[in-house]
Amino acid sequence: MTHPGEITRRQLLRRIGIAALAAGPGAGLLSACATAGTGGEPSAAPSAAASTSLQNPFGVDAKKPLEVIIFSGGYGDAYAKELHEELYKKKFPGVSVKHGGTQQIGTQLRPRFVGNDAPDVFNNSGPESMDLAALAAESQLADLAPLFDAPSIDDPAKKVRDTVTPAVLDNAKINGRDLVLNYTVSHRALWYNAKLFESMKWAVPTTWAEFTALGETAKKEGILLFAYPGQKGPYYQLWNVLYTAAKIGGNQVIIDIDNLVDNAWNAAPMKQAVAAWADIQAKYGDKAYFGLDHTQTQIKQLQNKLLFYPVGSWVENEMAKDKPMDFEYAIAPIPDVTAADKMPYGAIQVGVGENFVVAARGKNPQGGLEYLRIMLSKEGARGFTQKTKNLTVVYGAAEGLDLPTGLTSAAKAQDAAGQNIITDARFEGWYKELFDYGTEQINVVMAGRITPDQFCANMQKKADAVKKDDSVAKQTRSQ
Structure with missing residues (x-):
């Protein structure tokens, strides 16, 4: 049997959230259904809808609504509805955030992409998830390079890319472009x-x-x-x-x-x-x-x-x-x-997973990028761990939390594996x-x-x- 007290939380964070992922980056969870479209290169980063600043690096229009679709599987969708979306509304008071939770990502979103009515952000996971390579080829995915190069919410002197395990960046690319955010650490x-x-x-x-x-x-x-x-x-x-x-x-x-x-x-x-x-x-x-x-x-x-x-x-x-x-x-x-x-x-x-993407042709792609930046803040990542009992890719976000025995067991197994990490x-x-x-x-x-x-x-x-x-x-x- 394993018990939480057998290793420190600091060791747990280091072993699961940082060390082994750098040694053995993984890929995201499932992709699935292709869509119709015209083809082409992945879209460029969304143009600013308002003036940019250190606090608003993507030029988000504070009054423009945001739509978020979450795969309601093993992690549920409460972390988005009760945490990340609330943090977004706190930053932009009075803004409307439309939430959707489903286990049928492909069934629900495929016709919306065909009809140019894609949600701004969606969590692409589960047996019906979308084919991201196909979406990229149809210029449907927003470039996430500006997200990774944006100032971190917790420390504006650091870029977002410096606050996450390198496996995130390794697995973000499709056709050489940063198009996918893998948010969780999994064993x-x-x-x-x-x-x-x-x-x-x-x-x-x-x-x-x-x-x-x-x-x-x-x-x-x-x-x-x-x-x-x-x-x-x-x-x-x-x-x-x-x-x-x-x-x-x-x-x-x-x-x-x-x-x-x-x-x-x-x-x-x-x-x-x-x-x-x-x-x-x-x-x-x-x-x-x-x-x-x-x-x-x-x-x-x-x-x-x-x-x-x-x-x-x-x-x-x-x-x-x-x-x-x-x-x-x-x-x-x-x-x-x-x-x-x-x-x-x-x-x-050991790998990273749980894909999140921003729709390039959504109504508010700037807000989509900001939503992901909020997810990658320590408050956003720590809250996710508290609600789902799973770690994110953000350094130090789970420090001091009580974690379940299964996750502690995984940490010990990873520690014993050392450099012997199986890739995704x-x-x-x-x-x-x-x-x-x-x-x-x-x-x-x-x-x-x-x-x-x-x-x-x-x-x-x-x-x-x-x-x-x-x-x-x-x-x-x-x-």
């Missing part, structure tokens, strides 16, 4: 109930042999070793397979996939990872979970019907209202799959068609309807098609 690994393990005197497995042995033991207790949601969440397992491949073969496995390198999906570590998890599903899983969504699956875990669940650190807040007293979220790194894994046991994924797969935001295809195929292979080799071959065929498609803007990364 994606295997999550479990530390209290159950303590009561059963079970050790967290460090090798695949120990993992499968625990599966046999748990089976006798009527508990599944592992499950993931087959509806609205199969990408959780796609992430898990990709991170396992990186554990086996190093981060270059994921970098090659992102860069559309020939035969990247057919690399041996990728095949080993898919085979390992397909075997776990066949022996210790339950196909009935393919019909459950993420919330239903997470309820099953809270009922101790499954041990390990592949998800990110937002799960603790997402399930806070349902979590019983005898359940304590804790994080487990992926066990060693082979004796020759390139990354040692304890390697863990960025193709999920770069090539929507490829990632969506992967979320379909992962269910197929995990259900045993195709072999792991067939899964990799299918993914490679789709990646090759994307690579040959001149209408798809190509992105590259070096690390």
Whole structure:
């Protein structure tokens, strides 16, 4: 078990909010649905609507309304409605802020972009999130470089870019332009109930042999070793397979996939990872979970019907209202799959996520930039952590806060990982068609309807098609 007092809050902030992110920047959460449009380059920064100043660097018209749309998922949307929007209204007294919370970002916003009626700011996340690369190609996203170069609200002598972890800047770019703000720090690994393990005197497995042995033991207790949601969440397992491949073969496995390198999906570590998890599903899983969504699956875990669940650190807040007293979220790194894994046991994924963008053709893009600047203030970031129990990318914003046990567990795991940080797969935001295809195929292979080799071959065929498609803007990364 882990307890908040085992490490200091200062250590927690340093380990999660700063140190490891600089070593292993991640990408944002999901992208999705493409829109219609005329094409072109990403739009330039919005022109000032009023005179600029140190306090109003974007020239926001204080009387112009602002519209904000938030993905109401694991973090909810109260942090926006009750905190960030209120801070915006405090700065511009009397201004009207229209708030919208939804889990259907694509369904709601796609027709609005087509009709040139985009909201000023939107939080692009969840299974229906928008394809940001497509929006960028259609000149729909405002340039965020002025935001990063603007004076910080807390210290005008500093630029905003100097107050956030470098991973934010690394992951802001599409086609070389700063177009996306990733706001949160997340840890994606295997999550479990530390209290159950303590009561059963079970050790967290460090090798695949120990993992499968625990599966046999748990089976006798009527508990599944592992499950993931087959509806609205199969990408959780796609992430898990990709991170396992990186554990086996190093981060270059994921970098090659992102860069559309020939035969990247057919690399041996990728095949080993898919085979390992397909075997776990066949022996210790339950196909009935393919019909459950993420919330239903997470309820099953809270009922101790499954041990390990592949998800990110937002799960603790997402399930806070349902979590019983005898359940304590804790994080487990992926066990060693082979004796020759390139990354040692304890390697863990740490990244930035939760995309926020400003619509270039919105009615108030200047206000959108200011809204993001308010989010990146210490007051805005600290309040987000208080409401969601998750950290942001802003240095020092969580100092002194009481943080939940799951987040403390993640901090300890990250500390143990040191430089062994597994990178995010960025193709999920770069090539929507490829990632969506992967979320379909992962269910197929995990259900045993195709072999792991067939899964990799299918993914490679789709990646090759994307690579040959001149209408798809190509992105590259070096690390």
